[in-house]
Amino acid sequence: MLNITLPDGKTLQVEDGTTTLDVASGIGPRLAKDAVAGRFTINGHAETIDLDRALPGDCALQILTKNDESKESLNVLRHSAAHVMAEAVCKVFPAAKLVYGPPVEDGFYYDVDLAESITPDAFERIEEEMGRIIAADRPFCRYEMPRGEAMPKLAEEGNEYKIDNAERADGDALSFYVTGEKRGEDFEDLCRGPHVPSTGWIGAFKVRQISAAYYRGDANEKSLQRVYGTAFFKKKALNQYLQRLEEAKKRDHRVLGRQLGLYTTSDMVGSGMILWMPKGALVRSLLENFLKAEMIKLGYEPVYTPHIAKAELFRCSGHYPHYKDGMFPPLEMDGEEYLLRPMNCPFHIQIYKAQPRSYRDLPVRLAEFGTVYRYEQSGEIAGMVRVRGFTQDDAHLFCTPEQLQAEIQKTVKLTLLVLKTLDFEDYSLRLGLNDPASDKYIGEQEKWDASSDSLRQALVALGLEFTEEIGEAAFYGPKIDFMVKDCIGREWQLGTVQVDYSLPERFGLTYVGSDNREHRPIMIHRAPFGSMERFVGILIEHFAGAFPLWLAPVQVAVLTISEKSVEYARQVHENLLEAGLRSELNDSDDRIGPKKHQMRARKVPYIVVVGEQEASEKTINVNNAEGKTLGSFPIESFVQGCLEEILTKGHSERGATGASPVAAQPV
């Protein structure tokens, strides 16, 4: 007999061999009809299995259904859709050799090895084939085979990728899924499962994209073609998703970044390396200056340090080997290994060590907009948000145990100020803890507990909600991460606050206490933006490129209606420049419509239109970024409004709603 605990806390006693479908049927026909798979948890370990497989023992059971649209249900469906797409691809491209096809966020892919290029032209044909397979509602049938039998079978089939996958798989038996009932005839794939009961469950799908990928993500391996698709239980969900994608495209920082001249990349420079173009660099430097001013108030001291050091430095810090996979490979100079830095901390530590420190000098708060280099798989690199070189708004605080709590709270508050100033309301806090069972972390558990407690305590004191996640700490200490979503809902870590007892120990840092004895300081690592690249990338999506006035690369555009107002327009433009506003003049004889349209496309917050009437009245006609007229203003009151809006770091989108001082004073 098995004891099955349901999500509502009820426990069922069932016979050995009972399946999820049996349990569902026992609860009701409706549930049995909608059930997709079972998700059992034994000893904290959760796993999803086919509906018709026997439950493995006493467990908690969650019945995944096609109505819950949970990530787990969708993963099962999409895995099945990947099999269907694979079969379809093989039909359209008989020479295609299948490699590997998992579900991923928002869909699934299948890697194929094929000399011929699959282009988007082929998507329709693939979708047609998939449609046929789904219409036939073929069941997914699992069978297992002892390894000794399965390997010769695979060898005979001759797909070296599947053989390699099988060799890497655990266990004495290998499992296969047949899409249909005719084993040996219908499509089948080496697969751990689980799958939906039959192809008919795939209510809506789309082949979306093709890209290059290396086998096992290794650039030394063969280059493959990765076909992306997505699938949902219901047509409506797919439509909503596609609509959201369409909407997101308009906010996509990669698209807007190019369109607005914010950043570029270059094949010659390399993947994941951001070149900030003038307008993007301006936004970044305004953000940096804002934070720098706040930090100066809080007693931070800026420093500058190099981007490379001897491997010795990183051996001492523990980055080598604990962070080795995230680092660029070494170079050798004068018989010595040098490494590009993945973090700034060891350098700031050198500055701390450069002079004797007394408790009277603490906290020492060393800040640097420090560029770091981290290795990312080329397939992982994305726009500005996942890159190989980025600049952290980094600082390291060295303090006494007595100072720790107050300093943590101040750094958390600073990060909250940053998010608030940039209008981020939808963020979450995650307390990342070490996993005592893992060897990824350095230092004693006792110290880990102390530092985790200090972070937890700060969050509680500040009345902030947060989740705790084991295994999400930095290798040297626990951290609070500030998570924000991008335009398609993916979560990204922006700001971070970390407590560290380990590096002060490893580098032998000291200060002389009031007792005239040497003590060990505690370090706080913190970065409110996180990475300037990622933050600006997310910021572009957040504002859909329409930066608030204080950040807008061009704040005001002055446009002439005809040549009769050119002189007055130039004077207006000069007045704006003199007031310190970033004004751009277009006094060409193009028509006013296209001129306005161009400035709207460039997301200029205020578009000032000047015609004969304005010239004679000595006023200006102001439109917002959406082209809506805000009214006519004397230049002085417009300038005054702008300067106030900049000073308060307001967002000009609100201008139209009356929250902006500009809108408050029409003539």
Place this chain on the structure above:
Amino acid sequence: MLNITLPDGKTLQVEDGTTTLDVASGIGPRLAKDAVAGRFTINGHAETIDLDRALPGDCALQILTKNDESKESLNVLRHSAAHVMAEAVCKVFPAAKLVYGPPVEDGFYYDVDLAESITPDAFERIEEEMGRIIAADRPFCRYEMPRGEAMPKLAEEGNEYKIDNAERADGDALSFYVTGEKRGEDFEDLCRGPHVPSTGWIGAFKVRQISAAYYRGDANEKSLQRVYGTAFFKKKALNQYLQRLEEAKKRDHRVLGRQLGLYTTSDMVGSGMILWMPKGALVRSLLENFLKAEMIKLGYEPVYTPHIAKAELFRCSGHYPHYKDGMFPPLEMDGEEYLLRPMNCPFHIQIYKAQPRSYRDLPVRLAEFGTVYRYEQSGEIAGMVRVRGFTQDDAHLFCTPEQLQAEIQKTVKLTLLVLKTLDFEDYSLRLGLNDPASDKYIGEQEKWDASSDSLRQALVALGLEFTEEIGEAAFYGPKIDFMVKDCIGREWQLGTVQVDYSLPERFGLTYVGSDNREHRPIMIHRAPFGSMERFVGILIEHFAGAFPLWLAPVQVAVLTISEKSVEYARQVHENLLEAGLRSELNDSDDRIGPKKHQMRARKVPYIVVVGEQEASEKTINVNNAEGKTLGSFPIESFVQGCLEEILTKGHSERGATGASPVAAQPV
């Protein structure tokens, strides 16, 4: 017969075999007595030879004398002194194996291979031995030996360094110099010469320093001991030199850099890598902000770019191979070579290329405080002035041929403004040209001539004096270098302005002209500071650490005389902070004398002393950095004076002389 042209233009006809001494004697006994060596020039090639060697043919001849104290005369003397020191070292350390001993700027050295460490304690003994050799006034006697005879002789003597040197020497015969007349008995050395006639010519000398060096500067070779000395013809010149050194030590940026907490280095980070400590970072950022503000007025646009790129980028630019020796070694990632950048230009070129450009957009002026990494031999590295990682205040201007002249002049003027603002008056300008005979340069000579002309033309138009030097160009174009001397008189390149037709060609840069056709822009590379590290290093020496008020890390120190004035002092301090001045308060109960002394040592421009009298009168007593009392002032007028001094970037040293507004308003 030979035709000998003298510096005054006179030509002598002399017999074959005539020596410099013969020529000198012919002119007069005084000259013959003072003559050190001859320096002849044939076909633009100059060489110095012993006084008693036959002149090699028709030539221009300069007779070096002990009175001219020229670099050439001193080099001959110091080379001889190196031999004398080598002999003395061997006497004191019989196990020493001599390696190589050339004259260098300000003196000479001799590298020796010796297990025992030579310490400064031994200098006196070495000097004693040298004194004996000099007192004996032994002649330097040259003899030559055919290679076939000389190599077995060296082999027998068993000094592997000399054998190696001999193997690397050109020519069929090798020359040796005996210090004395007894060949085979007196000290002798494999040497090309020339030397002074006898040891007695060494009027004054000093053994100064010991350091480590690698054989042939190669870190893979054996580590040697390098003994440094200096020598002069006259005692007075040595004394002046030592005095200047003593004076220089007080200005030495390496000493002041540590003392004032401006920068540090770390063995773990690596040689030639500067870590800017908070006070140094502040000075740097103030300089950067000053320049940035000037650049914004001139239409520059800041950008940010990565520090590393694929080797491909540098192959395209020509850095690889034309600048290869100056670069850090490559690292390999994803099967691709990557290189740290030695220059920023290729990155700014990528930004130029990122969008189509019209003649209406030009000049495009992309600016970046860009950190670059260049390989320097570890023996060459010195303080902040010769380093491996440094930040250039770089910019690249892309312009049309019509714009070129005006843009060059503006960049030269900006560099002059920088030097003037920082009170540099003793600088010189050098126009570095390519050497058409060398393969170090890329591009056609025609383009080199055009760009050299444009630089020359700009300097002439601005009425500036300059020298021209062939072989001093960048590999891609000619340049104007702004040369400034450090505290011991060594010349350093700071600012630079360069014209470049080559890189636009190599990267295929274009703009669409008013004729609607594609044209090639011309690039200007320019950096008014040059390198922030080097500039600040030189600046520290220039001001002997006493920065002008606008750059001083701490601008005002407020000191209490006794605890009775603590409250008032705090209020003064707060007032100063509120006014935006960088004030530091010392209200400890230490005595005022030591408190003032400490602030003077820290070179704080204004030291404000507050006692009971000041508290009751609501004034402050102001002292300058030298401790001189400037008088009593109401706080407001002091603040006003400081703010004006900062605004005008005045130098507070002048405060005492009345040029500062502070001194103008005592109560």
